[in-house]
Structures are given as structure tokens and as C-alpha cells.
Amino acid sequence: MEELSFSETAARLGLDNTPSSTVITNLGRVATVMEKIRTWLGSEPIVVHSGYRSPRVNEAVGGVATSAHCYGLACDFVCPDFGTPYEVALAILKSDIEYDQLILEYGWVHVGLAQEGVLCRREALTKRSPRAAYESGIRA
Ligand SMILES: [Zn+2]
Numbered sequence: 136m137e138e139l140s141f142s143e144t145a146a147r148l149g150l151d152n153t154p155s156s157t158v159i160t161n162l163g164r165v166a167t168v169m170e171k172i173r174t175w176l177g178s179e180p181i182v183v184h185s186g187y188r189s190p191r192v193n194e195a196v197g198g199v200a201t202s203a204h205c206y207g208l209a210c211d212f213v214c215p216d217f218g219t220p221y222e223v224a225l226a227i228l229k230s231d232i233e234y235d236q237l238i239l240e241y242g243w244v245h246v247g248l249a250q251e252g253v254l255c256r257r258e259a260l261t262k263r264s265p266r267a268a269y270e271s272g273i274r275a
Contacts, residue, residue, distance in 0.1 A: 136159070136162055136163070136166065138183045138186065139162045139165060139166060139169075139183060139186030139187055139207070139210060140152060140153075140154050140158075140162060140186060140187045140207075141183075141186075142185065142187075142188060142189075142192050144188075144192050144195050144196050145189070145192045145195075148192075148195055150189065150191045150192050150195065151189060151191070152187065152188070152189045152192050153189070154187050154189075154207055157206075157207075158187055158206065158207035159207070160207075160251075161206055161207035161208050161248070161251075162186060162187055162207040164208075164248055164251070165186065165207065165208060165209065165210050165246075165248060168210075168232060168233070168234065168246065168248060169181060169183075169210055169212070169246070171230075171232050172227060172230075172232060172246065173214075175226065175227070175230050175232060176214050176217040176223065176226060177217060179214050179216035179217045180214070180216060181212050181213075181214050182212060182213050182214070182215070183210060183211070183212045184211040184212055184213065184243050185204060185209075185210070185211040186204070186207065186209070186210050186211075187204060187205075187207040188202065188204040188205055189205070190205060193205050197265070203235070203236070203247035203248065206250070208235075208247055208248045208249075208250070209236075209245060209246065209247040209248070210245070210246050211240070211243045211244070211245050212243060212244060212246075213242075213243050213244065214244075220239055220240070220242060220243055220244045221239055221273070221275055223244050224237060224238075224239040224244045224259075224273045225273055227244070227246070228259055228273050233248075233255050233257070234246050234247065234248060234255060234257060235247050235248050235249040235253075235255040235256050235257070235258065236256065236258045236259075236260065237257075237258070237259045237260070237273070238259075238260045238261070238262055238269070239259075239260070239261045239262070239273050239274070240262050241262065241263055241264050241265070241267075259271070259272055259273050260272070260273075261273055261274040
């Protein structure tokens, strides 16, 4: 929970990043999925880059306003001892782990969950740079 609500940007800019109770519930679901992912990746350590982002923090990092991060429903991470973000994303794609969106981003992997009670899309995308369009599938 601590890892998923810590924000380097919030700390640096003095912005509040305290999750609401709804967000805390969502982060609990993300933590459960992240545990499954860690096990699937051979229990190698997961390094979380970003979990919950309050609206102001999300704005500061240039995130999309509707980002799953704002609901505490997403996690950006790497797992260097398992492999590159591409290898990690491919491995998750081959698992039966339930996610809404799996995105191979430029330097990390984003896993997003659907809102409680909403069917997850299991959508896989690649985004090669901040301004690049999303491409479908996990691409090298
Ligand atoms: Zn993300």
C-alpha cells in the first residue's frame, strides 16, 4: 500500500497524494494482482514507479485526466531481475492474470484494473514515447 501510494513527484512538489477510502480499496485490488504478477515472474522483486496519483499529482506528471492511476486502479512498474519491460509485458500477456489494460510503455509496464463490478477488457497496448499513439498488442 505504501509503495502504491508513494509519489516522487508529490514529495518533490509538496503535493498531497493521500488516497481516499475508495482509492485504498482499489489499491488493495491492485496489490493482490501485483502479488500474482510477482509470483508469475518467478517471485523476482517488483519496482513500483507509480500507483495512485491524486488529480494534482497526475496533472503534474502529464497523465491523462481519466487515468486509472487517479482511481488507484493502476500500477507502473519494472522487474529488472526478470527482464526488460517488453519481456515482462509478454509474460503477463501469456498469463491468465485478470487486468483491464496491459500497456508496454517507454521504460516500464502499466497494469490497469477495471472499476469494481466492471468486466475487464484484457486489452494489451504498446506506447513507445510520451506523444506516440497507442498501438495494439505488445510490440518490441
Ligand atoms: Zn500507468
